[in-house]
Amino acid sequence: MANTLRQISAITRINIKSIPQRFWMSLSTIVAIALVVGVLLGFLAMGNGFKKTLSSSGTKDVAILLRDGSDSEINSVVMREQTQLIEEAPGVARVNGKALVSAELYVVVDGKRRTNGIKANMPLRGLDSTGFALRPGVTFSKGRLFRPGTNEVIVGSGLVREFSGFDLGQTIRFGTSTWTIVGVFDAGGSVYESEIWGDVSVVQSQFKRLNSYQSIRAKLASPDQLAALKAYVDKDQRLKLETRSEADYFAAQAKQSSDLISNLGWPLAIIMTFGAVAGALNTMYSSVSVRTAEIGTLRAIGFGGFPTFVGTLIEAVILAAIGAVLGSVVIWLFVNGLSTSSLGGSFTQVVFTFSLTPRIITTAILLALLIGFIGGFFPALRAARQPIAAMVNE
Amino acid sequence: MLYQLRNVSKRFTKAKETLTIFDNLNMDIPEGDFVAMMGPSGSGKTTLLNILGGIDKVTSGEVSFAGNRIDGYSEGQLSEWRAANVGFIFQFYNLMPMLSAAQNVELPLMLTNLSGAKRKENVATALNIVNLSDRAKHYPREMSGGQQQRVAIARAMVSDPQLLLCDEPTGDLDRTTADEILTTLQVLNRELGKTIVMVTHDPEAARYAKRTLHLNKGVFEDKMVMA
Ligand SMILES: Nc1ncnc2c1ncn2[C@@H]1O[C@H](COP(=O)(O)OP(=O)(O)O)[C@@H](O)[C@H]1O
Ligand SMILES: [Mg+2]
Numbered sequence: 001m002a003n004t005l006r007q008i009s010a011i012t013r014i015n016i017k018s019i020p021q022r023f024w025m026s027l028s029t030i031v032a033i034a035l036v037v038g039v040l041l042g043f044l045a046m047g048n049g050f051k052k053t054l055s056s057s058g059t060k061d062v063a064i065l066l067r068d069g070s071d072s073e074i075n076s077v078v079m080r081e082q083t084q085l086i087e088e089a090p091g092v093a094r095v096n097g098k099a100l101v102s103a104e105l106y107v108v109v110d111g112k113r114r115t116n117g118i119k120a121n122m123p124l125r126g127l128d129s130t131g132f133a134l135r136p137g138v139t140f141s142k143g144r145l146f147r148p149g150t151n152e153v154i155v156g157s158g159l160v161r162e163f164s165g166f167d168l169g170q171t172i173r174f175g176t177s178t179w180t181i182v183g184v185f186d187a188g189g190s191v192y193e194s195e196i197w198g199d200v201s202v203v204q205s206q207f208k209r210l211n212s213y214q215s216i217r218a219k220l221a222s223p224d225q226l227a228a229l230k231a232y233v234d235k236d237q238r239l240k241l242e243t244r245s246e247a248d249y250f251a252a253q254a255k256q257s258s259d260l261i262s263n264l265g266w267p268l269a270i271i272m273t274f275g276a277v278a279g280a281l282n283t284m285y286s287s288v289s290v291r292t293a294e295i296g297t298l299r300a301i302g303f304g305g306f307p308t309f310v311g312t313l314i315e316a317v318i319l320a321a322i323g324a325v326l327g328s329v330v331i332w333l334f335v336n337g338l339s340t341s342s343l344g345g346s347f348t349q350v351v352f353t354f355s356l357t358p359r360i361i362t363t364a365i366l367l368a369l370l371i372g373f374i375g376g377f378f379p380a381l382r383a384a385r386q387p388i389a390a391m392v393n394e
Numbered sequence: 395m396l397y398q399l400r401n402v403s404k405r406f407t408k409a410k411e412t413l414t415i416f417d418n419l420n421m422d423i424p425e426g427d428f429v430a431m432m433g434p435s436g437s438g439k440t441t442l443l444n445i446l447g448g449i450d451k452v453t454s455g456e457v458s459f460a461g462n463r464i465d466g467y468s469e470g471q472l473s474e475w476r477a478a479n480v481g482f483i484f485q486f487y488n489l490m491p492m493l494s495a496a497q498n499v500e501l502p503l504m505l506t507n508l509s510g511a512k513r514k515e516n517v518a519t520a521l522n523i524v525n526l527s528d529r530a531k532h533y534p535r536e537m538s539g540g541q542q543q544r545v546a547i548a549r550a551m552v553s554d555p556q557l558l559l560c561d562e563p564t565g566d567l568d569r570t571t572a573d574e575i576l577t578t579l580q581v582l583n584r585e586l587g588k589t590i591v592m593v594t595h596d597p598e599a600a601r602y603a604k605r606t607l608h609l610n611k612g613v614f615e616d617k618m619v620m621a
Contacts, residue, residue, distance in 0.1 A: 010504040017492035297488040302477025388449040
């Protein structure tokens, strides 16, 4: 056994020392594997970042009520009378007898990406001070809250980062109305950082939605009061609304979108994997065939078939490992933490950052090692099994 | 007797055609012999040498080495047997280009349990015997053909095998260099008692051997094949 290990290490050393003889070929294999790793990491980091943003947006002690059958705010409608019924519902938290219920408007306005000037959908949310209070993580990095009854708006920091025209003090036109930006807020990396907020009654009148809203948020007395509220809503014929916790609402959206991203990323990575396997096979077959006489000589001297096999396999796996590290480092340095935006569940842009995790990196590295293993396996078999007599005089 | 070949046949089958290289070949090689094997191209010299070296198999017949049948050995048994008993010397040296002379010579010792220090000592001795002590750190591309073949000889004998098998060891070298190599082989045979089988085209080279066998179409033309 010790002897086998010594043989493996000797052959591996010889193989690695001979890599420079096939420098460009080995490098192209490394790059192909790095590309696979990079693409996979990119997509997985994107899906993960998106999920993190959405899942940090909701809490369990706020209920969100949408029209039955709507799974996002954009295609929901809620009437004023329904809001009033929710204010009287059980399970809703109250301060000095006033229910913490926020009826909110959610309309789509245009923004322009800073990078390329292309138009994209931005959410403009109308809310009042209760709605503001239901998002305790919101802090102003610049400016202040809009004053009720004015055309003032505040904007999320993610949106300011990715889209132009939203800097503090600027005025901006949405349709026929003109608004002034009086504040920029952070919201703990949540989806709210991609929104524009204005006073609900002003947004209602400017967008001619006098009696309607898109959603109702209600602070629950405690998270387990959700069931009571839901039972009340389901029983009342006037309330054709669906009741969910905010956390569940965003988790469902997160899953949908990040599944979509992963479902794009994996097939692409797998297609590229086939290419990389072909490249690795090619490199390793060539490595073995260029050195047929050398390998045959080693075996003639008495090196065993198994050490020859393992030594060749290790060469391929080492190339793959270098590719994996290269791909990971590039993504880590240049993509991880990068801010971007993508269409979210409400057909508006959600700003988020690429986010790598050890688990994602492990997945990509395992894929790379698998590529190296397959790419090395068959050439290694040939190196170990080809008749020696036919090899030594090549 | 070091080698006994009895009724050895070798056939290659390719695309349903069978090519018979030898049929019922018999041969003895005593310990300490130095045999030159001559014959026209394609007469089966290399094939026979490969069979003697355990890197090719007979189709039928018996091959005994020091009284042991090696024709039935598995690949693994043959590997170990070669490591212990055979040194190969090839026409084109077959050195590892990325290893220095000393590292090339050390390769067979990787198959032993010798310590690193002992391996280095044996490598130095082997390089000294072929007169290349000053080239230990040189790479094959930095050496002449004759020097490379001397490295190959040092590699073949470093683990002290009984047998040296040489396939046209001077086929790629000029006369003077060839004579140096052949003298070295003769010294190994006479002074260290190595048994040598050498395939060659060159009648001058054959003179360094104790005897010469002529192979033609798979048959020895000599009388003294058997001891
Ligand atoms: N692996 C092989 N498959 C088929 N034919 C072979 C193989 N090896 C050698 N031969 C044939 O066997 C014959 C003898 O070859 P070889 O032993 O190399 O001759 P020599 O060394 O005397 O020139 C040649 O005709 C050669 O083509
Ligand atoms: Mg030959």
